[in-house]
Amino acid sequence: MKRFPCLFMIFLISILLICPRISYCAPRAFIQNTVYDAGDVPQGKEISNEFTLKNTGDQPLTFKVRPC
Amino acid sequence: MEISAPGGQTIAPGDAGKIIVKMSTGPFTNDLFKEVKVETNDPKADLIVLTMKAKVTEMLKISPRLVNFGRMMKGQTASREISVENVSESSIRITRLEATPENLLAVQPSEPFTLKPGQSKKLTVKISTGSSGGFVGGYVNLETNLEYLPKKTVHVRVEVKEKQESAR
Numbered sequence: 001m002k003r004f005p006c007l008f009m010i011f012l013i014s015i016l017l018i019c020p021r022i023s024y025c026a027p028r029a030f031i032q033n034t035v036y037d038a039g040d041v042p043q044g045k046e047i048s049n050e051f052t053l054k055n056t057g058d059q060p061l062t063f064k065v066r067p068c
Numbered sequence: 069m070e071i072s073a074p075g076g077q078t079i080a081p082g083d084a085g086k087i088i089v090k091m092s093t094g095p096f097t098n099d100l101f102k103e104v105k106v107e108t109n110d111p112k113a114d115l116i117v118l119t120m121k122a123k124v125t126e127m128l129k130i131s132p133r134l135v136n137f138g139r140m141m142k143g144q145t146a147s148r149e150i151s152v153e154n155v156s157e158s159s160i161r162i163t164r165l166e167a168t169p170e171n172l173l174a175v176q177p178s179e180p181f182t183l184k185p186g187q188s189k190k191l192t193v194k195i196s197t198g199s200s201g202g203f204v205g206g207y208v209n210l211e212t213n214l215e216y217l218p219k220k221t222v223h224v225r226v227e228v229k230e231k232q233e234s235a236r
Contacts, residue, residue: 027081029110031118038122041093041100042156044217047122048090053106055079061108062078065071065087068103068117 028057071104089120094217096124127156128183128212128220135208137226140197147194150222152210154183164211165191172198173206173224197228204228 036049055061070090079085089104100123106116135148154160161182167173174194183189193208206224 026112027079027108027110029106029108029113029116031106031116034116035119035121036089038100038120040125041122042216043097043124043126043128044092044094044214046090046092046216047100047120048088049120051087051089051118052084053079053087053116054084055081057110058081060078060080061085061110063073063085063106063108064077065073065104065106067069067071068105 025059026057027055027059027061029061029063030054030056069102069104087118089118091120092216093122093124096122097126098124100124125155127154127214127217128160128210129153129155130210130220130222133222135193135222135224137195137224139227139229140195141229141231142197142199142201145194145196147192150191150193150208151188152183152191153188154185157185159184161213162210163213164209166209166211167193167206167224168209169204169206172196172204173208175208193222193224195224195226197226201228201230 031051031053038047041047053063072088073085074088075085087106091102093100100121102120104118106118108114108116131151135150137146137148140146159182161180163180165175165178167175172195176192176194181189204226208222208224210220211218212220
């Protein structure tokens with residue numbers, strides 16, 4: 001009977017050790033400026049912008065882009 | 069709209085990738101607002117919305133943009149004026165004027181012309197309804213010497229009736 005609290009304590013400590021690891025093991029997507037305002041543009045002229053997507057996490061970040 | 073990710077669609081931890089968005093302002097007047105969705109495997113940011121904004125200024129103002137002849141009888145002819153104004157700061161040459169369908173529509177003058185900054189010109193759109201009834205849609209194209217505005221289109225509409233509707 002005395003073994004149960006002991007096993008429970010080991011389980012609890014293991015969870016506490018694993019949990020932070022789980023929360024950090026993820027990709028993190030970060031884009032500084034998500035809005036690009038080109039200002040006044042003559043009709044017909046092309047506008048373009050380069051958005052920088054940074055992975056601040058510790059796992060590879062995958063992404064797909066599509067127009068709305 | 070053209071979207072590209074030149075570095076691929078996977079970014080290693082600590083690295084950065086590029087998303088290039090290109091779009092023409094051609095079909096827009098006044099406010100341009102377009103969004104691009106970025107779907108990621110980040111559990112906390114699985115959808116990021118990128119926004120492209122601009123205030124599109126017309127170089128060549130055409131009024132009206134739609135010529136509606138309303139209801140006409142078969143075999144009738146009618147004409148409407150449209151105004152073309154150069155609101156840019158440099159000369160614009162209209163290199164070609166074309167009305168389609170050719171058997172029903174015509175634009176006059178049909179010769180190329182140049183508009184100096186601030187200058188405007190009236191054009192006449194003529195329609196001959198022909199022998200078939202129903203809704204007819206056409207357009208007048210004005211081709212320009214502007215690299216980023218090769219063409220401006222004026223749409224034309226008419227409803228051709230078989231015979232005069234009697235008043236009740």
